[in-house]
Structures are given as structure tokens and as C-alpha cells.
Amino acid sequence: MSDLRADLSLALRLADEADKITTARFRARDLVVERKPDRTPVTDADVAVEDAIRAVLAVEAPADQVAGEERGGTAGDGRAWVLDPIDGTKNFLRGVPVWATLIALVVDGVPVVGVVSAPALGRRWWAAAGGGAHTSDASGVREISVSAVRDLSDAYLSTTHLGTWVEHHSREAYLALVDACWENRAFGDFWQHCLVAEGAIDLAAEPIVNAWDVAPFQVLVTEAGGRFTDLGGAASFTGGSVLTSNGHLHDTALEVLAAGR
Structure with missing residues (x-):
């Protein structure tokens, strides 16, 4: 985990930058919505978030690869950041608050850091390999674990x-x-x-x-x-x-x- 602390810190800061953009554009009257070739919607916020994250990574981790939903790229061998600027775009453009920015650091094909930030819900989840999984909400930060249901x-x-x-x-x-x-x-x-x-x-x-x-x-x-x-x-x-x-x-x-x- 110690080697991933800096990476997790960076991922959380990337989520902070994303939240500033998404919360400002959520339910905006002038939100621009287009359709991609696969007929799925994309908003100006999707593109702005990915561009902002890429700009930070270009300074903070210039040697890392970046693969994002809106701007493309590949996650091959080595280190790669995999981005979904707004997961739940259909909710976002309809004013439903269930959407999030997804950020993962993948090393040699295996995700080792993950951050999910859903500011309209007031929630964030994150994990780094070997460090457990956590969430934050209005009550603070806590470690999380799956259920014990067996049937x-x-x-x-x-x-x-x-x-x-x-x-x-x-x-x-x-x-x-x-x-x-x-x-x-x-x-x-x-x-x-x-x-x-x-x-x-x-x-x-x-x-x-x-x-x-x-x-x-x-x-x-x-x-x-x-x-x-x-x-x-x-x-x-x-x-x-x-x-x-x-x-x-x-x-x-x-x-x-x-x-x-």
C-alpha cells in the first residue's frame, strides 16, 4: 500500500477537480448534449471533466498512459489511468443525481487504485490494493466491506x-x-x-x-x-x-x- 499512497492521493485530487466541473454543470439550463456514433449521449461536462483530468495528469504523471471514454487512448503495459468522466450520463442530463466520475490506475493490466465520486449524492468511494476500501458521506469516512449473505x-x-x-x-x-x-x-x-x-x-x-x-x-x-x-x-x-x-x-x-x- 505504501507505494500506492501517492497514487491514491492523486486520484482523489483528480476527483476533486472533476466534482467542481460536474456540480457546476448539473441541471444547467445551457447544458450541451450531443450523441456519439454509438448513439449514447455525451454532454459538455463529460468532455470538460476528461480534459481537466488529463491536464493534471500531464503535469503530475507525464509518463503514464491515459485512456478515457471521450478522448480515447489505450491501457497497455505499465501504468495507465482509465477514466469515465461521467458514468450515468443519461441520469446527469435528465437531472437525476445518480452519476459519478470513475478514476482507476491500472498497472500492467490490473487496477490498483480506484475512485468513484458522486457529488450529487454526497458520496465517494475509493480503494488501493492492500489498503482496504473506504467511503465518505455526511457522517464522515469509514471502511467498508461486503455482506455476509451466503444463499x-x-x-x-x-x-x-x-x-x-x-x-x-x-x-x-x-x-x-x-x-x-x-x-x-x-x-x-x-x-x-x-x-x-x-x-x-x-x-x-x-x-x-x-x-x-x-x-x-x-x-x-x-x-x-x-x-x-x-x-x-x-x-x-x-x-x-x-x-x-x-x-x-x-x-x-x-x-x-x-x-x-
Whole structure:
């Protein structure tokens, strides 16, 4: 952890810079919204946040690679910062306060620092390899850990959008997992994985994600005592899908999702 303290400090400062921009532009009457080639929305705030973070990194860590949702780039061997300036852009542009800036430091393909900052919720989550997982809210800073639930019949499950299961995996498979669990919601995007890390829910599954959508959660959830894999069971943030859990339920959930395809 000692070698990562400076990196975590930098990541938290990057989140501070992002929060200044996003909070100023949230619910702004002159917010500019465009559509990318994949038809997903992007706001002027998304671009401004990524540009601001890149500008700080150019000074503070000029030798590091940077890969971001809006400006591109790759995270190859060595050190790379993986950025999602606003995760939950659809919420952001509609005035729903559930959105966050995601920042991860990846070293040789493995996330070692992750920060998730959701200023409209008054929340932030962070972790560094070997240093545990933490969150802050109005009550202060505390260490977090996953739940102790061991049976799917007692589990609380979340996804982002049921429609994506039709196109990218299997709606029937996800509904089989829903039926096996106690309760389900669509908390969506970053929030559900943070809720897994802090033990509020037990499972979060998404059939289609980009690397920048989930990189911080590989370190956040594992440092909180849980598991992070793609839907094939590989512990990688580049697999195109994701399952986060408290660990106890992980293999069983993967089996249900595989059997339902």
C-alpha cells in the first residue's frame, strides 16, 4: 500500500477537480448534449471533466498512459489511468443525481487504485490494493466491506437496464437469477457496484460494459472482500461484462447465468 499512497492521493485530487466541473454543470439550463456514433449521449461536462483530468495528469504523471471514454487512448503495459468522466450520463442530463466520475490506475493490466465520486449524492468511494476500501458521506469516512449473505434466496440483486440482457446475453438467464434471489432492483451503473462493496446489496450484474465503466470496481469490490469477474468468470475489467458480488454467491450466480442462456 505504501507505494500506492501517492497514487491514491492523486486520484482523489483528480476527483476533486472533476466534482467542481460536474456540480457546476448539473441541471444547467445551457447544458450541451450531443450523441456519439454509438448513439449514447455525451454532454459538455463529460468532455470538460476528461480534459481537466488529463491536464493534471500531464503535469503530475507525464509518463503514464491515459485512456478515457471521450478522448480515447489505450491501457497497455505499465501504468495507465482509465477514466469515465461521467458514468450515468443519461441520469446527469435528465437531472437525476445518480452519476459519478470513475478514476482507476491500472498497472500492467490490473487496477490498483480506484475512485468513484458522486457529488450529487454526497458520496465517494475509493480503494488501493492492500489498503482496504473506504467511503465518505455526511457522517464522515469509514471502511467498508461486503455482506455476509451466503444463499441466493436471501440475496439482493441489481442490474442497469433489463433491455441490454436481450441484446448482449440472455434475458431469460438474468430473469432466472432474479427468480433465485430474494429481491432485485435496477440501481444501475456505478452505484450498484458501490452498494455491493459496502454490503448494502449482494450482487450486481451487467451484460455489456466498457473498460472505463468498471475498472475502479475491480479494486474497490475486491478490497471490500468481494469478487469481480466478467460473466465468463474471468477476473478482468476488459471482458465486456461484469458480475460483482460479496464472494459467497459468485460462483452460484455465474452458474445460473450460464444455465439460462
